[in-house]
Amino acid sequence: MRFFPSIFSITAAALFQAGAAFAQEPSPKAQTEIQLLQKQMLEMQTGMQQMQAQHQQEIAALKTQVESQQKVIDEFQKSVASTAPPMPAGPNDKPPAERGALFPTTDASVVAAAPPPGGSSPPTAFPTTDASVTTAEPPPASATGFSLTAPITLVGGGKTYMNISFDGQFAAAFSTERELDRLEVGDHDPQQRGFNARNVELALDGAVDPYFQGFANIVFKLDNENETSVEAEEAFMQTTALPWGLQLKGGQFFAAFGRINPQHPHVWDFADAPLVNGRLLGPDGLRGVGAQISWVMPFTWYSQFIFGVQNGNGGTGFSFRNPGEDGEFFGRTTLDRKLRGVQDFVFIPRWESSFDLSPTQTLLLGVSGAFGPNDTGASTRTQIYGADVFYKWKSPHAEGGFPFVKWQTEALLRRFEAGRGADDAFPVSEIFTDWGAYSQLVWGFEKGWTAGLRGDYLHFEDSRVTDDSERQSRWRASANLTWYPTEFSKLRLQYNHDFLEANEFLDRHDVDSLFLQFEFALGSHAAHKF
Amino acid sequence: MNKLLLTLTTLTVSAALAASAQAKLAVVATLPDYAALATEIGGDKVDVTVLAKPTEDPHFVDARPSFVVKLRGADVLIEGGAELEIGWLPPLLQNARNAKIETGAPGRVVASQGIRLMNVPANATRAEGDVHALGNPHFMVDPIIAKAVAQHIAQAFSAVDPPNAAAYLANDKKFETSIDAKLQEWGKAMLPFKGANVVAYHDSWVYFAHRFGFTIDTFLEPKPGIPPSPSHLAEVIAKMKAQKSKAIIVEPFHNRKIAEKVAASTGAKVVDLAQFPGALPNTATYAAFIDALISRLTAALGS
Numbered sequence: 001m002r003f004f005p006s007i008f009s010i011t012a013a014a015l016f017q018a019g020a021a022f023a024q025e026p027s028p029k030a031q032t033e034i035q036l037l038q039k040q041m042l043e044m045q046t047g048m049q050q051m052q053a054q055h056q057q058e059i060a061a062l063k064t065q066v067e068s069q070q071k072v073i074d075e076f077q078k079s080v081a082s083t084a085p086p087m088p089a090g091p092n093d094k095p096p097a098e099r100g101a102l103f104p105t106t107d108a109s110v111v112a113a114a115p116p117p118g119g120s121s122p123p124t125a126f127p128t129t130d131a132s133v134t135t136a137e138p139p140p141a142s143a144t145g146f147s148l149t150a151p152i153t154l155v156g157g158g159k160t161y162m163n164i165s166f167d168g169q170f171a172a173a174f175s176t177e178r179e180l181d182r183l184e185v186g187d188h189d190p191q192q193r194g195f196n197a198r199n200v201e202l203a204l205d206g207a208v209d210p211y212f213q214g215f216a217n218i219v220f221k222l223d224n225e226n227e228t229s230v231e232a233e234e235a236f237m238q239t240t241a242l243p244w245g246l247q248l249k250g251g252q253f254f255a256a257f258g259r260i261n262p263q264h265p266h267v268w269d270f271a272d273a274p275l276v277n278g279r280l281l282g283p284d285g286l287r288g289v290g291a292q293i294s295w296v297m298p299f300t301w302y303s304q305f306i307f308g309v310q311n312g313n314g315g316t317g318f319s320f321r322n323p324g325e326d327g328e329f330f331g332r333t334t335l336d337r338k339l340r341g342v343q344d345f346v347f348i349p350r351w352e353s354s355f356d357l358s359p360t361q362t363l364l365l366g367v368s369g370a371f372g373p374n375d376t377g378a379s380t381r382t383q384i385y386g387a388d389v390f391y392k393w394k395s396p397h398a399e400g401g402f403p404f405v406k407w408q409t410e411a412l413l414r415r416f417e418a419g420r421g422a423d424d425a426f427p428v429s430e431i432f433t434d435w436g437a438y439s440q441l442v443w444g445f446e447k448g449w450t451a452g453l454r455g456d457y458l459h460f461e462d463s464r465v466t467d468d469s470e471r472q473s474r475w476r477a478s479a480n481l482t483w484y485p486t487e488f489s490k491l492r493l494q495y496n497h498d499f500l501e502a503n504e505f506l507d508r509h510d511v512d513s514l515f516l517q518f519e520f521a522l523g524s525h526a527a528h529k530f
Numbered sequence: 531m532n533k534l535l536l537t538l539t540t541l542t543v544s545a546a547l548a549a550s551a552q553a554k555l556a557v558v559a560t561l562p563d564y565a566a567l568a569t570e571i572g573g574d575k576v577d578v579t580v581l582a583k584p585t586e587d588p589h590f591v592d593a594r595p596s597f598v599v600k601l602r603g604a605d606v607l608i609e610g611g612a613e614l615e616i617g618w619l620p621p622l623l624q625n626a627r628n629a630k631i632e633t634g635a636p637g638r639v640v641a642s643q644g645i646r647l648m649n650v651p652a653n654a655t656r657a658e659g660d661v662h663a664l665g666n667p668h669f670m671v672d673p674i675i676a677k678a679v680a681q682h683i684a685q686a687f688s689a690v691d692p693p694n695a696a697a698y699l700a701n702d703k704k705f706e707t708s709i710d711a712k713l714q715e716w717g718k719a720m721l722p723f724k725g726a727n728v729v730a731y732h733d734s735w736v737y738f739a740h741r742f743g744f745t746i747d748t749f750l751e752p753k754p755g756i757p758p759s760p761s762h763l764a765e766v767i768a769k770m771k772a773q774k775s776k777a778i779i780v781e782p783f784h785n786r787k788i789a790e791k792v793a794a795s796t797g798a799k800v801v802d803l804a805q806f807p808g809a810l811p812n813t814a815t816y817a818a819f820i821d822a823l824i825s826r827l828t829a830a831l832g833s
Contacts, residue, residue, distance in 0.1 A: 128714075
């Protein structure tokens with residue numbers, strides 16, 4: 001406010017001088033003009049000075065107002081102080097004598113961060129107060145504060161509006177199968193011999209306002225031609241302030257179906273997706289645009305009911321309104337079924353409960369379902385049922401979270417009503433009941449080291465007579481060893497043996513694969529869900 | 531269906547009744563040191579639940595689903611903050627959906643608030659290992675800081691439960707007086723070892739050393755959270771011999787064998803300390819816990 005008029009007076013003075021310089025060889029006409037100009041400038045200057053004086057008066061008035069309010073606040077605080085305990089003391093709240101009576105120290109590293117105030121003679125009694133330990137304000141994000149040469153802190157300072165992290169996951173693959181993309185069922189799994197970059201991911205999250213939290217996961221994926229594709233894998237908002245243990249979520253998100261499906265690939269314990277997830281829920285998992293309500297039930301044990309609704313179309317609604325590759329699914333030419341009403345959404349209920357078996361053992365059980373229409377007929381539907389068990393033991397003397405043992409098993413069953421396709425072109429409508437399961441055991445035997453074993457089985461109905469290699473019943477055994485140098489990097493060596501069962505049309509098929517997976521994570525510290 | 535509904539209703543109602551019958555303040559502490567202070571301040575007016583075990587690494591606690599249930603019913607949550615529980619508390623709070631303990635609510639106590647943290651890095655880079663951008667969060671082993679935190683807790687209890695404010699305040703006074711008296715004992719016991727060089731497995735004793743005047747700048751870990759390497763241990767051994775260090779502090783979850791090897795080649799003693807009350811035998815209260823730290827350390831240094 002004060003700065004404004006002073007700028008004007010400086011400008012006015014400068015103009016005045018310029019005018020004077022210009023008037024070195026004045027003609028009489030120019031002289032009168034100059035005098036007129038000078039007069040105008042003088043008038044402007046007086047006007048400015050008046051404005052300045054007025055502003056100063058206003059400021060003075062505001063100051064007295066603030067002071068009188070401060071008095072009221074002080075009085076209020078005094079009256080409060082008689083009933084409530086005082087705030088922790090700030091470094092300058094103590095009398096100087098007390099500050100001087102500090103126990104001295106020779107620790108240089110401490111002095112650098114929190115210099116103890118002066119006072120060198122050792123006191124007779126051990127000090128019981130130390131004004132330097134407390135601060136009037138919350139801890140600063142950085143000791144040095146802002147500097148042009150220091151890197152700008154985006155995360156970790158506790159003073160940002162959102163957390164940003166970046167995760168790159170890669171794999172070098174060796175396999176007896178030439179076309180690895182036909183063997184590996186997940187979209188983020190290694191898809192070709194040699195190097196793969198199937199999951200490079202930017203994750204953002206933070207509080208939107210007092211009512212919502214926001215999350216986003218943007219995935220960059222390099223295909224077998226090394227072209228980059230971008231996926232809005234997840235982007236959703238979630239309530240934080242609903243009563244009765246309720247929570248609403250809306251946007252694009254992974255369906256809460258089982259354990260593996262809602263997890264991002266970089267937290268998986270194996271380098272690839274279980275067969276049953278990739279083939280029944282889809283290569284990208286069951287995920288889509290929709291809404292979800294969840295309720296943590298008021299029981300003495302942990303029990304949560306989750307109910308999701310999603311469009312369920314396209315490749316991420318794999319067993320539902322999925323037009324399939326080249327418009328074909330289950331051998332049928334698919335219909336492009338548009339959403340006609342509520343019945344055409346995919347509904348995804350889940351109920352999970354957890355029990356602490358002992359102070360070191362936890363069990364989590366869940367049942368899930370996904371129900372919706374599919375694109376092989378005008379009114380055909382798909383039902384998927386799932387059950388999951390997760391058990392974890394962790395040592396009471398765990399360092400860095402190790403040692404531990406985790407056992408995880410999921411079983412899925414899909415009932416797929418395959419209609420006659422577009423224009424009833426396919427001769428018959430049938431019902432396929434396909435099912436499968438996987439079970440995995442992971443042992444964190446030493447800080448930073450885990451060993452894992454996994455068995456997979458997948459059964460397709462009528463797989464004895466199919467000529468479709470994607471409907472060949474199969475099993476797989478996997479073993480791996482992972483080293484986490486820190487929680488932000490990972491190296492994993494995994495061996496898979498795949499076995500595809502022979503049938504009337506297809507030969508039995510044995511495949512050996514070796515994956516070397518490596519991963520790094522930058523940015524804010526991710527929290528680990530159970 | 532009806533039967534199921536009836537069972538559900540009965541369960542809900544009985545749970546609600548159980549909650550209202552217990553009029554005590556439900557306090558959840560993330561770590562055992564905050565729980566110990568909450569018990570001192572709250573006395574019989576509060577029910578204290580602690581999430582982490584005293585013997586485990588506080589940075590890597592599992593976010594067990596049962597913790598969600600505990601947090602859901604909490605009136606007060608006491609956490610360390612300053613990124614101490616960053617790896618496991620956020621998802622629990624998201625799932626707990628309890629407005630009473632939301633950030634900024636009177637029932638949310640962040641113990642590091644108001645404490646001047648040491649070892650604040652100038653640049654947050656993980657090339658330096660497991661650094662804490664906000665400073666070293668292991669401050670509760672300094673009894674003077676513990677008094678400030680106790681006061682903070684007493685204020686929070688008073689704000690959430692005004693009828694018992696006087697009791698909380700009196701308990702806080704009592705706690706502070708007892709710590710003041712204890713500080714004379716502890717200070718006297720540590721006086722002969724002023725300036726002594728002590729080695730630790732992990733850099734979590736800076737506040738303790740600062741308070742009692744010994745030096746601790748050599749660690750078995752080359753960088754925080756990075757496992758000891760043979761070449762680093764060789765350096766440590768040489769340094770310890772030069773400085774005539776007599777003690778190596780290990781915590782319950784550290785690899786004691788490594789410390790024993792270093793001790794064997796330097797003549798120093800391995801001292802089993804802990805960051806949390808309850809981790810060592812007979813250390814349920816805060817004062818008993820510091821007693822144990824002092825007596826174990828002085829025993830090793832004095833031999």
